[in-house]
Structures are given as C-alpha cells and as structure tokens.
Amino acid sequence: MAVGKENDKLYALMNQPPAASSPQAAAQAAQVAAAEQAAQNIDYSRTADARLDRAINEYLSQSGFNYDVSRDKNYQEFAKEYSQNALSGRSAAQLTANQLSGGYTPTYADAVGSAVQSDIEANRANYTPAFRAAAQQEAAARAAQAGQSAQIYNTMADTDYARGRDTQGDRMSFLSYLANRYNTERQADVQRRGFAGDVYRSQLSGALQNATDARGIDNSRYQFDGQSAASRAKLAVDANEFNRKMEYTAAKDAYDDRIAAAQAAAAAEKEAAAAEKEANTAAKNLETQKKKYDKNAWKIQQILSGKRKLSGDMEYDLDYNKDGKVDNTDLSIAQQAAKTGQVQLPVTAIDKANKFLSSLRGHYGNKMNSISQKTLESLVERYKLSDSDAAYVYHYFGL
Numbered sequence: 001m002a003v004g005k006e007n008d009k010l011y012a013l014m015n016q017p018p019a020a021s022s023p024q025a026a027a028q029a030a031q032v033a034a035a036e037q038a039a040q041n042i043d044y045s046r047t048a049d050a051r052l053d054r055a056i057n058e059y060l061s062q063s064g065f066n067y068d069v070s071r072d073k074n075y076q077e078f079a080k081e082y083s084q085n086a087l088s089g090r091s092a093a094q095l096t097a098n099q100l101s102g103g104y105t106p107t108y109a110d111a112v113g114s115a116v117q118s119d120i121e122a123n124r125a126n127y128t129p130a131f132r133a134a135a136q137q138e139a140a141a142r143a144a145q146a147g148q149s150a151q152i153y154n155t156m157a158d159t160d161y162a163r164g165r166d167t168q169g170d171r172m173s174f175l176s177y178l179a180n181r182y183n184t185e186r187q188a189d190v191q192r193r194g195f196a197g198d199v200y201r202s203q204l205s206g207a208l209q210n211a212t213d214a215r216g217i218d219n220s221r222y223q224f225d226g227q228s229a230a231s232r233a234k235l236a237v238d239a240n241e242f243n244r245k246m247e248y249t250a251a252k253d254a255y256d257d258r259i260a261a262a263q264a265a266a267a268a269e270k271e272a273a274a275a276e277k278e279a280n281t282a283a284k285n286l287e288t289q290k291k292k293y294d295k296n297a298w299k300i301q302q303i304l305s306g307k308r309k310l311s312g313d314m315e316y317d318l319d320y321n322k323d324g325k326v327d328n329t330d331l332s333i334a335q336q337a338a339k340t341g342q343v344q345l346p347v348t349a350i351d352k353a354n355k356f357l358s359s360l361r362g363h364y365g366n367k368m369n370s371i372s373q374k375t376l377e378s379l380v381e382r383y384k385l386s387d388s389d390a391a392y393v394y395h396y397f398g399l
Contacts, residue, residue: 006214009207017200067132074135075128169340177279184275188268195260202256206249217242289341297334300326321345321388345391353389356380357396373399 069075217239300318302308303326310318310326318326320333320343337343360368360379371379376397380390 006207006211009210067135069128069132072135180275180279184271185268188271191267192264195264199257199260203253206253210246210249213242213245286341290338293334293337293341293343297331297338300331300334304328304331322386323388345388352383352385353392356383356385356389356393369397371397373397 217235296318299308299314303310303318315326318330318334320330320337323329333343333345356379360371364371376393376399380393385393
C-alpha cells in the first residue's frame, strides 16, 4: 500500500537527520593554537643575556681595591729573598771585620754583622709601596678587561634582541593570518550547517504531507467497492494527480538540494576569496611600506655621502627621531623599518630628557612615581620634548 511506503520514507527521514560533519575550521583552530603556543614559548635562555649577567657580576666583583701585604705572594717571595740577602750581608760584614783585624778575631765582628743585617731589614718596608702600586695596576687591568667583556656581551644581547623581535613579528603576522582564516571558515561552516538544516526540515515537511495524502487515498480505496463508477473514476484521477504530485515533489526536493548546495559552496568560496583578498592587501601594504623606508634609507645614504642635497620637506620626512638633523641614527631607523614595515625609534637618554626628569624630581620628590599619565603627557607637551626625548621619558615611567 502507498501509505506504508510513504510512512517508511517518513520514518527513515526522521531517523536520518543531517550528520554533524567535521567542520573545516577545526583544522584551522588547531593551527592557530599551535602558532599561538609557538609565539608564546620563546626561549630567551640561549641569548647573550646570561653571559652579559655573568660579565656584569664579574666586573662588579672586581670593583674597588684592597691591598694586604700578607696576602701578596710576590711580596712574600721578595721578603723571603730579601731576608736571605740580609743574612748574607751579616756574614759579609763579619768576614770583612775579621780581615781588617790583622789575623785575630775581634769582639766587635758580631756587632758589625748584626748592625748591617738590621739596616738591610729596616729598608725592606721601603719596597712595600712599589708592590702595592703594582697590585693596584693589576687589579685595574682585570676590572677594565671585565668591563670590556660586559660591553661586548651587551652589544651581542642587543643584536640578539633585534633578531628575536623580527622573528616574533613574523610569528605574530602568521598567527593573525591563521586567526582570520579560522574565523572565515568557521562562518562558512555555520552557513553550511544552516542550509543543511533548512533542506532537511523541508524534506521532512514534504514527507509528512505525502504520508498524510497517502492515508487519505488508502481510505478512499477502502471504500472503492461501495462507490459508483463516477466515484471510482474520480479516485483514479486523484491517484494520478497524487502520483504527479509525488514526482513533482521529488523533483523539487532534488532541485532544492542542488540549489542549497550551490549556495553553500558559493558562500564559502566568497568568504574564502574575501579573506584571501584581505590577506593579500595587508601583505601588499606591508611590502609598500618596506619599499618606502628602503627608498628613504637610500636617500639618507646619498645625502650623507654628499651625492644629494637635503631639501626642507625631505629633511622633515627623513629626520625620524626629530632631532633637527639627518644622520646615521636616522639611517639605522630607516634600514630597520625597511625590514619590518614600521618605524621603531631608539630609546636613548638625551640631555633635555634628563633635565626634564631632574626638574620633576626637584618638584615632586618621592611622589614622582605617582604622577598620572595624563599629567605626564601635559608636562611633556609643555616642555616641548622631541619624539625621542618623549619616548625616553615614557619608557622611564614604564608607559
């Protein structure tokens, strides 16, 4: 009976809702998590910082000079040899006294020897300042060497930091790209699931209506034997109409499925294209900025070498630290910006910034660290600090 088939179709459809397919955004979520973890787990232990700390500690441990003659091995060896020379002098004095006595042993020989030995021993203290000066020079040389080592490791640490900052910038850019891609594919997954749900509900509604119609037809067939010829003819027409309706419904469901699938695919493709376009635009803008700073670095090199003159507008554009001149510092800033696409002003202590901080200490005293950011910004503007001076002041206050 038709009603049995339609019921079977309805029940089968009820027991087969759209499966929870694995979203495409899940893979991107894993990549985002991995990239974020990589960006956080940066190992700074292998940089020159540890060696710099050791060099600084060594330098500090060698600062100051304390001299103890009892601990000076060189002086102790000298004193030992000096004492031996004093004994030799005593013996030589006694021998000379005996030789001058004319063949007999004088009683004053021992006194002469003792006097010579005492005189030699008394002069030993005169050599102490020389040993002290030599020890002081040696300590100063060791401290200077430790200080030079600290400066070398400080330069290495700055270089390692700059390289690490470039690597971290690349990691963060890649993480931003993955996050944007994840959000785009997540939205596409939600739309696809919505379309699938709409199609399923439409199919379920059609199957329920078909089952209801089939029950009506079966009831009509049950009464077929008691109906007139006209009724049987009408029943046949109804059955034929039902069959056509079923064919139409099936064709419409198939069509709706194709349209929904096409819409989902088009939406996903559109979102992916928009995300790719946005990423390409960002990358293109970054390359444009890098080329701009690279060109400015070339201009500064030409100016510094005397191959090009510096105009008014060019001086403002190329004076990155706004100190009123275009020099090697601006060249270094431009070359670094050509690598990253962003200008990073060096934080250096400048006389005007130091004077500004000294003025704040004199005015606020121990309450200097309690100055609010708004008050500090107002004072910086009133004092007319340059960008580099202001950067140093804000860095001093941890802003």
